Amino acid sequence: MRGLALICLLILSSTLRAWDAVPQKVADGVYAFIGETGPRTVANEGMNANTGFIITDAGVVVIDSGSSRQVAQKIEATIRKITPQPIKWVINTGGQDHRWLGNSHFAAQGIPVLAHEKTVTDIAERGEMQAESLSRLLGAAFSGTQVQKPTRTFTSRETLTLGKESIELIFAGGGHTPGDSIVWLPRQRVAFSGDIVYVDRLLGVMPMSHVGRWLGSFVALEALQPELIVPGHGAPADRAKARKETHDYLLKLRTHMKQAVDAGDDLQKAIDTLDDKAFAYLPVYPELRGPNASRAYLEAEAE
Numbered sequence: 001m002r003g004l005a006l007i008c009l010l011i012l013s014s015t016l017r018a019w020d021a022v023p024q025k026v027a028d029g030v031y032a033f034i035g036e037t038g039p040r041t042v043a044n045e046g047m048n049a050n051t052g053f054i055i056t057d058a059g060v061v062v063i064d065s066g067s068s069r070q071v072a073q074k075i076e077a078t079i080r081k082i083t084p085q086p087i088k089w090v091i092n093t094g095g096q097d098h099r100w101l102g103n104s105h106f107a108a109q110g111i112p113v114l115a116h117e118k119t120v121t122d123i124a125e126r127g128e129m130q131a132e133s134l135s136r137l138l139g140a141a142f143s144g145t146q147v148q149k150p151t152r153t154f155t156s157r158e159t160l161t162l163g164k165e166s167i168e169l170i171f172a173g174g175g176h177t178p179g180d181s182i183v184w185l186p187r188q189r190v191a192f193s194g195d196i197v198y199v200d201r202l203l204g205v206m207p208m209s210h211v212g213r214w215l216g217s218f219v220a221l222e223a224l225q226p227e228l229i230v231p232g233h234g235a236p237a238d239r240a241k242a243r244k245e246t247h248d249y250l251l252k253l254r255t256h257m258k259q260a261v262d263a264g265d266d267l268q269k270a271i272d273t274l275d276d277k278a279f280a281y282l283p284v285y286p287e288l289r290g291p292n293a294s295r296a297y298l299e300a301e302a303e
């Protein structure tokens with residue numbers, strides 16, 4: 001009996017230790033993997049973010065390669081169940097771990113990996129550190145994962161043409177990470193925003209983020225007039241929700257912190273007087289409001 005209980009426990013824990021790789025079809029030929037909005041865990045394999053892929057009649061484009069070699073294999077296996085089309089491109093929309101740590105799996109097959117040049121620099125600077133920290137969390141589920149930088153770069157705009165499909169990559173200044181880029185599908189009017197849009201949770205301003213440039217990227221995204229945004233985090237959303245939960249919060253942070261710096265307020269006073277209660281309903285607000293505010297203050301102070 002003890003043996004059976006142990007086997008049951010092993011089966012249970014192995015099912016818990018899995019990112020399920022079930023995609024959501026969001027438009028004709030367009031699929032998104034919607035991750036959890038909580039932290040990276042062993043159970044979600046570090047896929048607490050959204051990624052996706054586009055199927056055309058001339059091949060498949062993968063949007064973000066996932067958090068590990070194993071996750072990249074699952075992405076590929078999922079695509080194989082839906083289409084016999086070969087994978088022609090992998091795009092990294094930004095420099096955060098789950099957007100590029102699966103690169104080596106695809107690059108080993110000779111598939112080009114495309115990203116903005118600032119994402120390549122970001123990975124060169126932080127990639128080993130990100131891999132180490134995810135390896136510590138995921139253990140065996142991370143084994144065999146290698147740091148593989150993108151193999152192709154673009155500077156401001158790039159169009160991939162596959163059959164009759166155009167897939168546009170747009171860089172408008174980055175934001176959450178320096179190379180954050182938009183993948184725009186003009187025919188379907190769907191935008192994969194990467195970490196330029198967070199909904200259903202408070203966004204995170206990191207040491208490498210820039211609130212001012214992030215706002216610029218958001219405005220460029222909005223100007224495309226997408227009918228659907230697949231955000232970096234949270235459920236697919238319309239423009240109004242993305243504006244409310246990303247743009248309006250960033251603008252509040254930036255405006256308040258610039259005024260505070262101009263008034264000569266110190267960091268603590270600037271944080272204490274920040275009225276961001278309108279965003280208190282968003283998960284992780286209690287954890288992130290302080291760090292976000294202090295980074296926005298430092299950015300305003302440096303200008």
Ligand SMILES: [Zn+2]
Nearest residue numbers: 049096195232
């Ligand atoms: Zn992210």
